[in-house]
Amino acid sequence: MATAICATGFKGAMGLPSSFHGSWGKSVAGEDYSMLLAKTVPGQVRVAKPVRSRPMMGNVNEGKGLFAPFVVVARSIIGKKRFNQLRGKAISVHSQVINEFCKTIGADNKQRQGLIRLAKKNGEKLGFLA
Structure with a gap:
């Protein structure tokens, strides 16, 4: 079976030549899409910096927990x-x-770190870190 090559140099589907001989960049009106895009998009696009919330200073545990008072x-x-x-x-x-x-008890570092984190969470809940 011989495969045909169209004018653009690409093999057609299933060995048949392609009937498409135009450019993907041309619109129906004959205007080039890249030129149309250049007209609508400004030369320099400014992107605004994302708004970042400021970190809260102070203690979020203020007044919470049994021992906080x-x-x-x-x-004071x-x-x-x-x-x-x-x-x-x-x-x-x-x-x-x-x-x-x-x-x-022979606990490894990962278990030790977990216990220290647990102690911190419990301290926050009880109000020791208020």
Whole structure:
């Protein structure tokens, strides 16, 4: 079976020559599509920067949880700077206790990290991080 090649150089479907001899870029009115597109689209298109929400400063846990009122009162009595130092020390000691516990039971790093995340979530729920 011989395959025919049309004027454009492409083989037709099933070996038959194609009856299409025009250009895909021409419209019915004879106007070139790329020229039409160049007329409608400006030379430089400006794209606006996406609007980003500003990060919220402050604590989202303020006033939530069983111990939140005590934490707020303690912070106002001893001062914010000293309170944050004490809270950081308490969190550090608690993390060390979790690390020692994981060593004792033979837990790996992934399990240890999971326990520390759980402690943080529980602290947020109870209001210790208010």
